[in-house]
Amino acid sequence: MKERLERIKEQLHTSGYKLTPQREATVHVLLENEEDHLSAEDVYLLVKVKSPEIGLATVYRTLELLSELKVIHKINFGDGVARFEFRAENAEHHHHHLICIQCGTVDEIEEDLLEEVEQVVEQDFNFKIVDHRLTFHGTCHRCQS
Amino acid sequence: MKERLERIKEQLHTSGYKLTPQREATVHVLLENEEDHLSAEDVYLLVKVKSPEIGLATVYRTLELLSELKVIHKINFGDGVARFEFRAENAEHHHHHLICIQCGTVDEIEEDLLEEVEQVVEQDFNFKIVDHRLTFHGTCHRCQS
DNA sequence: CTGTGTGCAAAGGGTTTGCAGGTCT
């Protein structure tokens, strides 16, 4: 946890930005809720608990900044709000999501699973793949009863 | 083309709706630009060419209606606007998209490609899949030079 | 006459931006 914060601080400094108290509080919330796919508003409300003076705009600006630095990833599940998650440090692509249509929970699949499919696409369509998004919609193991 | 319009007219009637001139004009535009993934605004502007009196709200309402009837599919590529495409008549899932990061063109892949992957997910995660979304981001064959 | 459908304008929700301070060097 601490090391990751330090790492992010360095990334900011390298690009000429500071780790202000507001930014630190925002990163802290993201780290504490890493598996939750928070929206900007979610992050804002959570940051406010410990830093009530923070403004929504600052949270948006911080999230945008972290996205630019590729620290986090902005994802969109089609419900009208952007959500954010940490980027895997080394992963070429990010992981996949399982969205439960009953309870709304978003689980993750770490495996890639798509290597064969990507080969087919690159060959058959002459399309140079940079990234992919794969989402499954269905019923999660918790809601099957 | 004509038959498809008739078909849609019947689907509307079955559900208690009428094929008004505005709805017909909207469907017409969708049919004429089937491979273009139009946004609501795009549809509106195109409909306006032949039916200048139409209102944007009507287009939105028509698109929502057609989505409910499962005639079209609302898709979201993460750029902040909803886009629409016809549903494959028999396909269990819809197809996949190749989005070019240079020219922005969206091509389609008709094949499923994911049957094996789905089996893995259903078994390993005990997740009952209803639908999936797969998008590749990269460089299309036209932009590779 | 009742219900559905329409156009317009207003409201709505999420996100971005302009601006006047504020902070750190």
Place this chain on the structure above:
DNA sequence: AGACCTGCAAACCCTTTGCACACAG
């Protein structure tokens, strides 16, 4: 002083909604 950063409010964009009117059954 200068550059960066912040909070607030206003602006923005896409989409939805309220309302009065139009039209068909």
